[in-house]
Amino acid sequence: MKKFIVPLLIGAVLSSGYAADDSLKQEIEALKVQMAELKNAQSKINIDALKAQVSEIKAHDAGDNIKWTVDFRTAYDAVSYKLNNAPDQDNGIWTNKLILGMAAQPSDNLIFRGALGVYKSFGQDNISQTSSFQDFDWYGTQKPGDSTIKLREAYFLYFGDIGDVHYSASFGRRPSVDGFLENLRVGNADPASPIGHNINMEFDGASFKFDLDKVTGVSGMYFKICLGRGFSDTTGAYSMNSTGFNPGYIEDSNNPDMDLAGLIFQAYDNGQYKIMANYFQGWNMMGLNVFGQKAAYQYWNGSGWTTVNVPAFNFMDVGDMTGGALSLQVTGIGDGMSDFLDDSIFFLSYAFSKTDPNKNYFGTMSGSTDYGMLGSHESETGSSIYTGVQVPGIMKGQRLGLEYNHGSKYWRSFTYGEDTLVGSKLAARGDAYELYYILPILKNLTAQFSYIYIDYDYTGSDMFFGQTGTPMDVDKTAGAVKTAQNARASLRYRY
Amino acid sequence: MKKVLGLLISVFLVLGMMSTSALADSAKGQKYYLKYMKDGSGMNGAKFATQHTQTEWKALFDGKAEKFVAEYATKYPGLETFLKSDKFEKFMPDIKDFCMEFASDSGNVPSC
Numbered sequence: 001m002k003k004f005i006v007p008l009l010i011g012a013v014l015s016s017g018y019a020a021d022d023s024l025k026q027e028i029e030a031l032k033v034q035m036a037e038l039k040n041a042q043s044k045i046n047i048d049a050l051k052a053q054v055s056e057i058k059a060h061d062a063g064d065n066i067k068w069t070v071d072f073r074t075a076y077d078a079v080s081y082k083l084n085n086a087p088d089q090d091n092g093i094w095t096n097k098l099i100l101g102m103a104a105q106p107s108d109n110l111i112f113r114g115a116l117g118v119y120k121s122f123g124q125d126n127i128s129q130t131s132s133f134q135d136f137d138w139y140g141t142q143k144p145g146d147s148t149i150k151l152r153e154a155y156f157l158y159f160g161d162i163g164d165v166h167y168s169a170s171f172g173r174r175p176s177v178d179g180f181l182e183n184l185r186v187g188n189a190d191p192a193s194p195i196g197h198n199i200n201m202e203f204d205g206a207s208f209k210f211d212l213d214k215v216t217g218v219s220g221m222y223f224k225i226c227l228g229r230g231f232s233d234t235t236g237a238y239s240m241n242s243t244g245f246n247p248g249y250i251e252d253s254n255n256p257d258m259d260l261a262g263l264i265f266q267a268y269d270n271g272q273y274k275i276m277a278n279y280f281q282g283w284n285m286m287g288l289n290v291f292g293q294k295a296a297y298q299y300w301n302g303s304g305w306t307t308v309n310v311p312a313f314n315f316m317d318v319g320d321m322t323g324g325a326l327s328l329q330v331t332g333i334g335d336g337m338s339d340f341l342d343d344s345i346f347f348l349s350y351a352f353s354k355t356d357p358n359k360n361y362f363g364t365m366s367g368s369t370d371y372g373m374l375g376s377h378e379s380e381t382g383s384s385i386y387t388g389v390q391v392p393g394i395m396k397g398q399r400l401g402l403e404y405n406h407g408s409k410y411w412r413s414f415t416y417g418e419d420t421l422v423g424s425k426l427a428a429r430g431d432a433y434e435l436y437y438i439l440p441i442l443k444n445l446t447a448q449f450s451y452i453y454i455d456y457d458y459t460g461s462d463m464f465f466g467q468t469g470t471p472m473d474v475d476k477t478a479g480a481v482k483t484a485q486n487a488r489a490s491l492r493y494r495y
Numbered sequence: 496m497k498k499v500l501g502l503l504i505s506v507f508l509v510l511g512m513m514s515t516s517a518l519a520d521s522a523k524g525q526k527y528y529l530k531y532m533k534d535g536s537g538m539n540g541a542k543f544a545t546q547h548t549q550t551e552w553k554a555l556f557d558g559k560a561e562k563f564v565a566e567y568a569t570k571y572p573g574l575e576t577f578l579k580s581d582k583f584e585k586f587m588p589d590i591k592d593f594c595m596e597f598a599s600d601s602g603n604v605p606s607c
Contacts (some may be wrong), residue, residue: 113604
């Protein structure tokens, strides 16, 4: 029996083993086919094409949205003034300044740029009640006020090529503060459009730029036509007259349209030497027309109420003005003489201004009437020089700057938007000195100290164009500011 | 007033001493491009930087930028002398930062 069963069992086991082996072989073969198919499919995928596609999507999305930037500064400003025959004055002011930058490039030849700004002093939201000129349009985001968000820049650039001439046309609120040279002291790598020596204020207008470097073979050569309106002759909606409402936005005869046309010419820029010039004509410059007084407030004098009056005024066209500047910046002194000189910047600039007064009579602060510009019936010419250096600081990445400028008796700049609390140093009719030190703390966080000392020769710097701009000897004028100082310590975050 | 200023300046100086911001600077890179490379390449910096994506620039500038030198010295013979000089080696981190900053997929909008 055993003899019969054992061979049978062995046969059964062997036969099932052979069957399992065949099945395994078939599965392996099937897997091999599948792997070959997968390999084949994988080989057809083009990794480079996928990478290119991802980059294309990334680039498209990046250009399809507004790109925001943040420029936020907290600062402490110490201001002090020495007055002629009057007590000295000083103050310490903490401020916050926020500039939200916007940029978008929806197509290859169209760019939009903008900036919204708030510049406020700590805990103060009614500062405009202290001054009729606090909310002036020329420096809305450049002088600390309240927490209102204001439009600093908004413009588009359309560009293309006419043969070898690359051109751009732009309309909107201009990038006209912290321009060429001025950008160094405020710690900005790139200057805004104008030469900061004589133009540094916010305004609306247009520009047309033509690059001439390819045509002339002169590196960086271009010219730009700039047009702007610094004041619009218009009422608002629902303005009133003595009998009722006016139609909306009619001419307000008291306020002239104040227009400006200018030419910016960059003669040369090879990255080391940069020469720029500008020339402008301004029409209908505004002067203060004092036509009466109005009660500001009353105070109790011990025995009765005393009314304090302030001038009632509007603006009047006092004449036209021309001006210009010629500026040189050297980025890297020499070539390879030393790391220090390679990393140093030097600049020198000259600017002039010339008035052309009309004979429109206006009321003065003293109650009389007069005409003219900057206190003169004649055309007056003023001039200014501005020079400075910026060199490496003690630690790598730090920068030390020294600047000096001098303005003559009738010098008049358009630098109302300069970021200084004591008034524009570049507008000074006298001497101004500045020392500043920039310390990067992190890639996006920078500390800066600056100290400005202005020694005035004449009054009327940084004022309007009529009688308030009259240059009077500060040593002979009671209450005149003889010297002004502005020390600032700030922390700035940029991203 | 003077005490507040003095205190702030002292704090900032200490922070400044502790800072480790020896970082590349794209603005400097742009200036170096203008000074040493614009004539050789025949195009402005914004156009130059958009030739590659950030990843591509990174790969080209990897190490001592050998790949960048090889590609651009061939593509623009006018750049060869500068790219093979000590100056390029010195300014390379800033030039790289500039190219990355305005790469075609950076989303940064050139200032024109």
